[in-house]
Amino acid sequence: MRMPTEPIIFLLHDNPSAALATHSQALPGYPFASTLPFVPDSAHCPVFLISGLAEHTRNLRADARASLLLQPADTAEPEASPRLTLLGDVAACAADPALVARYLRYQPGAERYLALGDFAFYRLQPRRLRMVAGFGQMGWVEAQDWAELxxxxxxxxxxxxxxxxxxxxxxxxxxxxxxxxxxxxxxxxxxxxxxxxxxxxxxxxxxxxxx
Structure with a gap:
């Protein structure tokens, strides 16, 4: 089933944080999940500001493949609520002034992390997206469809x-x-x-x- 993109974009913009799964370097072969804030950039790709000391950062430097799960937190029935999984590659991106300003508008508390000097911006470029809109309503969105937004x-x-x-x-x-x-x-x-x-x-x- 091909999913419409508008509900996906809404979910991406409506959630301030998500669960990121990376490939564990400490225990090879196992996924490592962590929760972190993110901001969608102008092309609707999730951007993270993460420390070089973080476990997920070390994992991403060794293997860029990752998965990001978004789901509203304030729901009584998680299995019936909309959720989005993005599978893609995460890479460091330049901290250009427009991106920094956008990130701080969404996540003003991140300003103190920027001052530390150990934090850098990373972007997830989706390869496939899996949207579950509700019971029996699910489907994939391909990278080409996402690139044409x-x-x-x-x-x-x-x-x-x-x-x-x-x-x-x-x-x-x-x-x-x-x-x-x-x-x-x-x-x-x-x-x-x-x-x-x-x-x-x-x-x-x-x-x-x-x-």
């Missing part, structure tokens, strides 16, 4: 963020929705379908978010 460039996002009115704490904007923090909680406003920069500006202006 609509992407809002960092420059276009920065231009929109510069127009955000005071009182709105916007974390990130993409072609499929907007992430913000309201009353101390992270929330996502999903669009019905992918929008380009002009259409996003019109939508956010109608919502009173930007000038």
């Amino acid at each position: 609509a992407v809002l460039s960092p420059d276009d996002e920065a231009a929109l963020l510069a127009r955000v009115k005071p009182g709105h704490e916007v974390l990130g904007i993409d072609c499929y929705g907007i992430d913000w923090r309201r009353d101390g909680r992270r929330q996502r406003l999903a669009f019905e379908h992918a929008l380009d920069a002009g259409a996003i500006a019109e939508r956010l202006s109608a919502q009173g978010v930007i000038d």
Whole structure:
């Protein structure tokens, strides 16, 4: 069954942390699972800020293959709730200013880790994704399908963020929705379908978010 991508993107943007499974170097042949925060980049790929001393970092340096599991934490029936597994390769990525700014908007507490100098950014590039939307609703998304998702460039996002009115704490904007923090909680406003920069500006202006 081929899954629609919009619910997958919503789940990716709605979860601040996930379970990462790497190949254990301490006990070869066994998976090593850990929980860590992440931020989706402009191309909807999970980005981590991790220490060189962490067990999962040592594992990834030896074997880049990994799996990431996302599932809402506040659910009474985990087996009936939506969940997403991404299988792919994790590699270090450059800490360019746009990526750092985006990461800190979503994860402001990470600023103290950046100051330590031992932490670096890593990105998971999906090869396949397995989405379970509910009982009997499941399917795969291939890397090619993921690569064809609509992407809002960092420059276009920065231009929109510069127009955000005071009182709105916007974390990130993409072609499929907007992430913000309201009353101390992270929330996502999903669009019905992918929008380009002009259409996003019109939508956010109608919502009173930007000038």
